[in-house]
Amino acid sequence: MHTYVYIVMNSTEAFISSFDLGKHGTGVYYFASENLGSSIFCNFVLEDNQAHVWSIDHRKRACDGQIGYALLPMIARGVMLGPDQPVIIHMLDIEPAAEALNGVKMELIDAAFPLLKDVVATTDVVEACQSVNIAVMVGGFPRKEGMERKDVMSKNVSIYKAQASALEQHAAPDCKVLVVANPANTNALILKEFAPSIPEKNITCLTRLDHNRALGQISEKLNVHVSDVRNVIIWGNHSSTQYPDINHATVKTTNGEKSVRDAIANDNWLNTEFITTVQQRGATIIKARKLSSALSAASAACDHIRDWVFGTPKGTWVSMGVYSDGSYGIQPGIIYSFPVTCENGQWSIVNGLKIDELSREKMDATAKELMEEKILAHSCLIDD
Known part of the structure; x- marks a missing residue:
């Protein structure tokens, strides 16, 4: 019997001039601007011979947002979960980016990864994130020229407070979290504080x-x-x-x-x-x-x-x-x-x-x- 990995990822570059969080109930797409797009998701669980991977990436055109795109083929090739682990990738994005998301789906299909059994592109966050057991948070708000340290921190606090809310709503109680986006340690701390149902040992950051x-x-x-x-x-x-x-x-x-x-x-x-x-x-x-x-x-x-x-x-x-x-x-x-x-x-x-x-x-x-x-x-x- 195959064990499958369900990966929910957005590796598109969607740029939105304004975005109202209140219109999107889960709070996952909490921030967007002319420089920042939507999210990557990925979850991983070994349960009943199934594995799920969920990752989140708030993308920026220049330096940020590349990690998710680099991560996709690594997962599809078995770098994360081993050479014998078949994977099914679920990609999530907002409605305006659906066409670009489909382009990434085409790329994954065209790469002909032997372990990649299927690719699903969706704009439904519930479909994408239900029962998440591992969340890889690869997105945040980068410091720009002229920004004070507190300005950057304020943006990321808002982001990770919202992401914590999404995990609380949709993740499994034993969800494991890896925060990659900077400031990684403090982003992880904020997520921990606003996702109290997730055990503290299950929230980590990347060093x-x-x-x-x-x-x-x-x-x-x-x-x-x-x-x-x-x-x-x-x-x-x-x-x-x-x-x-x-x-x-x-x-x-x-x-x-x-x-x-x-x-x-x-x-x-x-x-x-x-x-x-x-x-x-x-x-x-x-x-x-x-x-x-x-x-x-x-x-x-x-x-x-x-x-x-x-x-x-x-x-x-x-x-x-x-x-x-x-x-x-x-x-x-x-x-x-x-x-x-x-x-x-x-x-x-x-x-x-x-x-x-x-x-x-x-x-x-x-x-x-x-x-x-x-x-x-x-x-x-x-x-x-």
């Missing part, structure tokens, strides 16, 4: 992209395959304050596993250039391609979900933004990136790692930024 970037930098430095490096850590916020930590990372050598710090033998590079390279990688890519890092972000989203659902390899951890329980002295009440292992669809923070003075300082600095974002987001709710 796997930063984790993968750190692996890539180490493998390049040592001239080894990236799969030979493991157990880097991204602590904190998906921002320039994140702390890429290699103090517990190892690399496979001809003489067995060796610590990354010993293998590189260059503390100055590891404590300075390596950290800033990972922290600034997104900005560097935008400068180079004039577009954001969509392909690597989509790949990281697949990695995040695959490991969360199917488990991490024994002895290996990954980085996920999760709701802090006070581990490592990080205050509860924020979504913070920790090292985690996954088993049976659940993540667990890796405890007992030694934290040196430099790490403590950087971990606290990124936590401070997240607390400031939380206060700012709550002030936006008061003003709303």
